[in-house]
Amino acid sequence: MNSLADLAPQLDRGSDMPLWSQFRDSLRTVILSGELSVGDKLPTEAELGEQFGISRIVVREALADLVRSGLIYKIRGQGAFVAAREREEDFVSTVLGFSDEMERKGLTVRTQVLSQELRPATPAEAQVMSLTGDDPLIALKRLRSVDNELRLLVETCVPADLAPGLHRVKLENRSLYDVLRRQYGLRIVRAERWIDAVLPDEATAELLGLTAPEPLLRIESLAFNQNGRVLEYYKALHRCKSSRLHVKTTT
Template identity: 75%
Template sequence: MNAPNDTPILLDRNSESPLWAQFRDALRLQILQGVLPIGAKLPSEAELGEQFGISRIVVREALADLVRNNLIYKIKGRGAFVAARERDEDFVSTVLGFSDEMERKGRSVRTQVLAQQLRAPTPQEIQALGLTDDTQVVALKRLRSVDGELRLLVDTVVPADLAPGLHRMRLDDRSLYDVLRRQYGVRLVRAERWIDAVLPDAETCELLQLQQPEPLLRIESIAYGANGRRLEYYNALHRCKSSRLHVQTTT
């Protein structure tokens, strides 16, 4: 089991990161990059421990985390295997951000910021977020891919008073929800979402690299904080030819 450039996995025993997490991350990278293909059988815990000079407890903890994140599965008496990648996407029915949900499933997400500015809100944004005419918003236009496939084009606005300086922050390949939580203490607790099907215009086709127009799912979302304030409004165009949106309901 070697890394993509054929160099062995190296674990830093002087690092603040625990060995099990380092080992998990190394295996995760090999799985995501296809070095360990779908269906591949992993060596036994004893073999892994001997190969990398770590205890079986460390190996077991790393493998358990990979199982929890659906990157591998175990068959009793046969061992651990690399799992097929989940294609269902649950972000529409949770308050997890797109990046957070994809990362939880072990998917590789890239985010390119196409536009990022501080500006006055449009009439639609004023109505969606319950703003006044003199309020400013931080507006983002982002292009997002999953495992190298362009998947999502998103226009997002956040009231500027919630996140001062957000319009100047580097957000490429970062989760907006994570930035809002960590930098500003902003937590989204619920959201309303509306979904319909649309045909993309020429600009959208170019950005998503569509050879020809194909139906996209348009997702409109208003997210709320614990006090009921509207914290985020977005419109997303989702290419779902190779995935499905999954919604779970309860009584």
């Protein structure tokens, strides 16, 4: 196999972006461009480190993140391989974030942050998130597109004590779940979601670029950490005209 470093975007050691995330994005670019096919084996950690001029620790962290997002998989004793990418949207039935799940399928996600603030929880938010009184939370409103198509309008709340300073973190074109995991050590282990169909109001239709009336799927979600505490509460309006949601169930 030719050196992946010859095919991938170069790493910028003067950038504020960590080397592991630059390396992860470089590998993702190579995979999604078709230079690597489904089932292809990646070079070993040592080989990747030599090709890109980085440590095995950096390589290992990047590969672990690609495994979490489903873009590659590992077989013990055999190495890492390129995974198949699905066409349907499975994020409603997994604890993957929207960005991770879309990127796993080779799609480009863009996120516009409409608002990001630290404020007291409303009585309704406090009740559903099991908060006390007017406990502070970080409230986000984001507009998300997939392959340049506006797809999702989502309002998210995260308890402020779990992610202090999150209201000051730059989240434009970033995965919230990745930030929570990397910067705060927070991990979602389960979620409960409710889905129904609604017609958008005029403001929502304008934000999503709807030129004609179109029903949207409304998704309400509570996500929990390993201690059973609500880590995230969101309400999303999802445009499904060019996609469909896929839900897996088990007994």
